[in-house]
Amino acid sequence: MTNIARNLSATAGEHPDQPAIVLDEHRLTYAELEEAAARMATWLADQGVGAGDRVALMLPNVPAFPVIYYGALRLGAIVVPMNPLFKRREISFYLSDCGAGIIFAMPGEEAQAAAEEAGAQLVPVAPEGVDALLTDVEPQQDVAEREGSDTAVILYTSGTTGRPKGAELTHDNLQTNQHATAATLLHLSTDDVVMGCLPLFHVFGMTCGMNAAFANGSTLTLIPRFDPAKALEVIERDKVTVFEGVPTMYGAMLQAAGAADRAPDLSSLRTAVSGGSSMPVEVLRRFEESFDCVILEGYGLSETSPVASFNHPDAERKPGSIGTPIRGVQMKLVDPEGSSVAEGEIGEIAIRGEAIMKGYWEQPDATDDAIDDDGWFYSGDLATRDDDGYYVIVDRKKDLIIRGGMNIYPREVEEVLYEHSAVAEAAVVGVPHETYGEEVAAYVVLAEGQEASVEELKNFVKDQVAPYKYPRHVHLIDALPKGATGKILKRELKDR
Numbered sequence: 001m002t003n004i005a006r007n008l009s010a011t012a013g014e015h016p017d018q019p020a021i022v023l024d025e026h027r028l029t030y031a032e033l034e035e036a037a038a039r040m041a042t043w044l045a046d047q048g049v050g051a052g053d054r055v056a057l058m059l060p061n062v063p064a065f066p067v068i069y070y071g072a073l074r075l076g077a078i079v080v081p082m083n084p085l086f087k088r089r090e091i092s093f094y095l096s097d098c099g100a101g102i103i104f105a106m107p108g109e110e111a112q113a114a115a116e117e118a119g120a121q122l123v124p125v126a127p128e129g130v131d132a133l134l135t136d137v138e139p140q141q142d143v144a145e146r147e148g149s150d151t152a153v154i155l156y157t158s159g160t161t162g163r164p165k166g167a168e169l170t171h172d173n174l175q176t177n178q179h180a181t182a183a184t185l186l187h188l189s190t191d192d193v194v195m196g197c198l199p200l201f202h203v204f205g206m207t208c209g210m211n212a213a214f215a216n217g218s219t220l221t222l223i224p225r226f227d228p229a230k231a232l233e234v235i236e237r238d239k240v241t242v243f244e245g246v247p248t249m250y251g252a253m254l255q256a257a258g259a260a261d262r263a264p265d266l267s268s269l270r271t272a273v274s275g276g277s278s279m280p281v282e283v284l285r286r287f288e289e290s291f292d293c294v295i296l297e298g299y300g301l302s303e304t305s306p307v308a309s310f311n312h313p314d315a316e317r318k319p320g321s322i323g324t325p326i327r328g329v330q331m332k333l334v335d336p337e338g339s340s341v342a343e344g345e346i347g348e349i350a351i352r353g354e355a356i357m358k359g360y361w362e363q364p365d366a367t368d369d370a371i372d373d374d375g376w377f378y379s380g381d382l383a384t385r386d387d388d389g390y391y392v393i394v395d396r397k398k399d400l401i402i403r404g405g406m407n408i409y410p411r412e413v414e415e416v417l418y419e420h421s422a423v424a425e426a427a428v429v430g431v432p433h434e435t436y437g438e439e440v441a442a443y444v445v446l447a448e449g450q451e452a453s454v455e456e457l458k459n460f461v462k463d464q465v466a467p468y469k470y471p472r473h474v475h476l477i478d479a480l481p482k483g484a485t486g487k488i489l490k491r492e493l494k495d496r
Helices: 006-014 030-046 064-075 088-098 109-118 171-186 203-215 228-238 247-259 281-291 364-370 410-418 454-462 490-495
Strands: 019-023 026-029 054-058 078-081 102-105 121-124 151-156 166-170 193-196 219-222 242-245 271-274 295-300 307-310 329-334 347-353 377-385 391-396 401-403 406-408 423-433 437-446 473-476
Touching (some): 006 030, 019 030, 054 064, 064 078, 088 109, 102 109, 151 171, 171 271, 171 307, 193 228, 203 219, 219 228, 228 247, 247 271, 247 281, 281 295, 307 329, 329 377, 391 410, 401 423, 401 437, 406 410, 410 454, 454 473
Parallel strands (some): 054 078, 078 151, 271 295
Antiparallel strands (some): 019 026, 151 166, 329 347, 377 391
16 A cells, blocks of 8 residues: 655655745745645545545646645545646646546636536635635545555646547556656755756656655755746755756756856756757757756656656766666667567667556557557657667657658757757758658747858758758747747647
8 A cells, every 4th residue: 555645744754844845935844745735635525525536736836736736645536737828628628538526726717617617626726825725624644545556646648649648647656756766866865956847747847856856855946937047046046956857948048047147156956857858969068068067868758657768877878868767667669560679770669667657547449559468658759779778769750750751850950950059949840742741841049149041050951961851941930839848849830
């Protein structure tokens, strides 16, 4: 029997006065966070919520998020995190699909209308949090016993290949993944301050940020929504030791630091990790040179809780790679028929082990398509593996560009673009072409104060790749479309 909510209780018992959460001047100790979560469990029970019921949580990175998250888990309920930027149609679908009877969200017409449509109770969360709800509520002392295989969280995939599917992550999934992340990769302790600018409703921020920090007595410092200048300010102010981000965050902080009146002091940083998408090697190099900090790249998905592989801190680091499988996880590369490919060849990443989700919520056919009879989950990501067992992401299977029968991996072209001194961000996609089937198109954001023409950028890439790979179309735009974590939304670029 287990419950991931026990991690918070254990830490509060050992380190009651240790700061758990910091949001500017607002602070909660572990004892205060534990008591608030225990009161939330009682409040939810009074609303009729019980073990196995779904509780939707649609909030930015504010202290109320972990209070509700751990309160619901303490009761044995299932948490369904949602993006606070969702509109009525999206909210209604999520609530109806998972059967959530209650949703916590910032006040707004979209959430209200969606809750009414789905027959769910909306609990508005004011900027000051949920204190008013819990004032006269007694804390629930007991933590519900759950099986390790019981679902703790339902995380909906982005839906880039169809309607969103709810990945069921169990208590064992989340426990083993946060432990492997904290103990063997980040080496977290009570001396650490973890930067929580990744959305807590996303698996990366939830597991590697919140769950890992709270299980080890580290302090989690939050910013509700990522802003590069604010992130630099908080790292310096709170002496952040562990920063976790996606590649676009690192690029944005580089630009913000370059535009600042003085160089930010990031000397407290001992570890920075990157995931969510492949980090351009040039961005990694520039960030490390600017801030004297080592970035470790990892890889995972919502369906893998999320960490599957990592550049381990006690092993050789290979920039541009996603490292090797973490403890308790196996990985292999397969061809379209499911057979293993030879060393150095491109194949789809398949993953097996304790991080793999239970399945997709009430979608057995989709689960069977994703996970084979031997427990291998097929990721849809293409990679190579070197002689040392390090994996290098080539691209998403669906992002592969096929031009005149020739395979082009967008990341290769993007890497070249990032080497141009005027380029701040770049994304490469395939666009329809009458003769070749697809043509290469690049969308580029120039760094502030820099200039480069379309022809200059075309020729820069053309000089460094095979003739069929360089982008015939280059578009200079003000900003790339991004999702909640800062991941570039290539689908929207294709739709243009």
